[in-house]
Amino acid sequence: MHDIVEEFEITFNQIHQHLKELNGYPKNDNFVELLQHSKLKHSVVRVHFDQLKQYAKLRNAIVHERISGDYYIATPHEDVVHHLKSIQKILEQPPEALTFATRPVLFFKTSTNLLHIMEAFSKHGISQFPIYDDSHHFAGLLTNDGIVRFLAQTTENGGNPALHVQASDVLGYEKHANVQFLSATASVFDLEERFEKSLNEDKKLKAVILTKTGQSDDLPMGIVTTWDLIKVDRREQDIS
Structure with a gap:
């Protein structure tokens, strides 16, 4: 359980970093705010916007509502982590315009x-x-x-x-x-x-x-x- 939570957090943070980059590293780097701006410009964010908002809620629950030690109030499903990784991969290596x-x-x-x-x-x-x-x-x-x-x-x-x-x-x-x-x-x-x-x-x-x-x-x-x-x-x- 700890491994999958860690994997989720790492991937989520990587996506957060990509969103900062796409928006020129603004002072307000709130994840959802960056999502709102990015979906107007980029299809990969637009298509996955609702899912990424839900993943942000899950991430907040994991980080801020941990009960104790490795005991989390919520944990991501393997399919969620897999999907999050696929989005991160596109953001990291977007296809060529050609x-x-x-x-x-x-x-x-x-x-x-x-x-x-x-x-x-x-x-x-x-x-x-x-x-x-x-x-x-x-x-x-x-x-x-x-x-x-x-x-x-x-x-x-x-x-x-x-x-x-x-x-x-x-x-x-x-x-x-x-x-x-x-x-x-x-x-x-x-x-x-x-x-x-x-x-x-x-x-x-x-x-x-x-x-x-x-x-x-x-x-x-x-x-x-x-x-x-x-x-x-x-x-x-x-x-x-």
Whole structure:
């Protein structure tokens, strides 16, 4: 009994430390308060929030309501310790952001003919493509909405407005898209932080493009949108 209680306490304290780290080591490091803040940003906490709150009550009963010596008012079940360890493991070694990205990334050059890109929209059912110049510098995100705006404003002249148009010609019709870049080896926590920060700043993040170095002059290895973040929640629910 003493061993399982000790195992529970050690694992719980490790999770508490991870929560402090995720929240920048705030002055108020109350476990439940940290849970409340963390669940807004991170799926692993959000999915296991209610269970972790219950484990906190159990931990308080073990630590503060011990009757004497090794005689505890409550002791954790083996399944509880096992589950707590699985949560701690994810917090300690979160999966890479690339795990949840759409890949491989289909992208085009600024010189690519618009008709070719429109065919790709239809064939792959994708609503946006990264566009790069010949030096592999990111030029912008070309979306189906941008193409519609371009066509709407150029059809007045008659003919096929897309026949001799390049991707670079259409980018000027795109509304400013908030796109950020992140290293492909970054954790899913880093990824979620990017989206959370953009939400707090009222700057909707259209996509996070993952590259080898996290710089925009590297070719994309994966792309993540808000829809892809749903995969994170689903994965954690499957684990639980």
